[in-house]
Amino acid sequence: MSKTLVRGARILGGEVQDVLIDGETVAAVGTGLDAGDATVVEAAGLVLLPGLVDLHTHLREPGREDSETVLTGTKAAAVGGFTAVHAMANTFPVADTAGVVEQVWRLGRESGYCDVQPVGAVTVGLEGKHLAELGAMHDSAANVRVFSDDGKCVDDAVIMRRALEYVKAFDGVIAQHAQEPRLTEGAQMNEGVVSAELGLGGWPAVAEESIIARDVLLAAHVGSRVHICHLSTAGSVELVRWAKSKGWNVTAEVTPHHLLLTDELVRTYNPVYKVNPPLRTEADVLALRAALADGTIDCVATDHAPHPHEDKDCEWAAAAMGMVGLETALSVVQQTMVETGLLDWAGVADRMSVRPARIGRLEGHGRPVSAGEPANLTLVDPAYRGAVDPTGFASRSRNTPYEGRELPGRVTHTFLRGRATVVDGNLT
Template sequence: MSATFDPRNRYLITGGTLPDGTTADVLIEDGLLAAVGQDARARAGTSAEAAAAETINATGRIILPGLVDLHTHLRQPGREDSETVETGTRAAALGGFTSVHAMANSTPVADSAGVVEQVWQLGREAGWCDVHPVGAVTVGLGGERLAELGAMAQSRAEVRVFSDDGMCVWDPVMMRRALEYVKAFDGVIAQHAQEPKLTDGAQMNEGALSSVLGLAGWPAVAEEAIIARDVLLAQHVGSRLHVCHVSTAGSVEIIRWAKERGIEVTAEATPHHLLLTEELVRTYNPVYKVNPPLRREEDVMALREGLADGTIDTIGTDHAPHTAETKECEWTVAAMGMTGLETALPVVQQALVDTGLMDWAGISRILSSTPARIARLTDQGRISSEGVFELGAPANLTVYDPSVIRAVDPESHATKSRNSPFRGMELPGQVTDVFNHGHPVVRDRALATPRTQHQQNQHQQQLKQQTGSAQQ
């Protein structure tokens, strides 16, 4: 049941804790961050429009910049039985995300300007968060011909991230050409690192357990070999590479090596690879079947350390909804993937904050500012390296209560699918309020109202006017 309220353009968030640990008030006016700290309450109290401002008590809660996901599967067009842009972005908003990147493996594949513009427009019509389509690297994800990279970059969707996720760009010549091509518009290739010849028929992580369970193994080297090749290609052509869903300790070491040499590589880890291990496969429950597979405890610890020391740059949910028919079946024929948008921040809190590996400034870095920078999002809520919000930036904010403990119930989730690996687990924290460009899309733990296209058009015009004034 959605919460109802009278939408306004002025909001005062009081008593919240900022990422840098300070307690402050935040004032939102006309979609922008108008004041932070003592100035916020003073400005709200002295303004002639103060009566129109709605107050949100955030005492005991964290005020984060809106979360950005570089890796989401919204399934539309073509697989609306498992997810739509509408249902997926509802889930994203409830998870605290103000921007998501929709992967290209839809039906038809998002390999042309027409398809990415369709996905972009569906996101605008839904209005729960910003939707940025990810363009395919190759036509139909087939790995044989480059897709319309330039046309997608110049489309209304302004695509800057390209990926064949679900499939690896396995041909080194094709990968080199893609890396060279996107340099022209500062794009990035997001690689699904999986050597297909080494993973043919693979069902789970290769090791002693896969032998015991009688399931074909998925070796770590299948991921690591592609990452090693691609960081060298990125260095050779001087282009940007992003590695999707890193899952092994060896991969972390290769990325660390590449960064030490100044190679422009970034990487993501998923929430499920930060918490779950291959031991869950003993149940033969297909909800734990995912690509790349759940790995060893040593890999989980390496991923956490990699995020803490900056080797891994961000969290990508790899939200992969599936129907019951394709997931609740025999392990060997079940689809690979897990839902993750609505549980991402609680999992990150448990794996990184509650363990003392990272503070909330670090979480804002890996879940907001860094993915926004990788994707070249210029209209995201900006935050400094010290975790301080920038005045005049778009008010993309997530208010989060880290004190509550909840059992995960996928039946209550907004996503259309129920394949959450965290079903029944008790996780800390809950998103309570989310502002997308100053509009409250989540209030008091429930969906409120979407941001309308009229509001989006007004905001775009406002940003253009601000940019023009700054250039004069």
């Protein structure tokens, strides 16, 4: 069994200590630990975090391997400091049966770069008409606990209620893509001043907020768990805050891009900024940051949505929606939350590891950096500054909104159960 000594890291950005990894676990944490025959990682000035966990990743396999595969997506995750990702169900075929989710789960195990926990579809074919095989997917080897039709909203209230009732039996959670379809027909961007000036179809905030209001009430009525995907408006924040004040079992996520970017960028008509839900206003961005800081929003999730060149390098109306995010997520959070004083590194660990692992009921991840725990760890250099260059991405796709933008922080090492998947910023 291999040993690694991480020497002189700031654990959660605080106390400087050594961490000895022996095999798959953390053997000891302290000062002046004896390296012995261990490989030594000199970590002075680096921050040590539990391995990051993403609740919302599109790996595209099976069916769209031209944009991403489980292997390339998990490589991108490792480079970004992630040791576990939840793979969304909108693949081809849809992950709505035990067979498909087990295929994705096994591909993740074979990749060796990151644990892959499949997300099962709520409805057959993401069509919103009939419940998928929720119980069978949970009972499969993949042990699915999170279900979502992400990309589409479960807009039928009866179907949503039945799904919440069904997963309650095994402590599952329905992750809702909150988008009232009738209110977003032909929508191209956030509805507001910019959409009016550009003449693009507006995507009103109420289309998101009305579904959230309904679903938190349904979750309370059933006594089940609902998770709100990629929350994007100030009004949505208030609804989640209200639901939590009632003691209801509601959680929510925000993407890195909704913490940083606004609809003003759409004035360029660059389709790299076309995303679902759309980029909102500066007021929304500030509300999202404050809600992540105070815990109303539980976690950061990337909504990593890779697309091949031809699906994004076209006119705005024809372009696919989505952005890649695994390799830049931690940097964006550092810029928007740490460098603004809204979160410290312990808070980042909570929002990007502890809470998403808890929501997904993911064992072995989001654990404290202490002896006896699984060695799923991430080292980050917070002093690093560099421009984003997508040509060096591990992801198969390049549709990042940050190309050429200087972002802080760089993951230097990622450890998955003690094995270094990234060393000095490079995949092993």
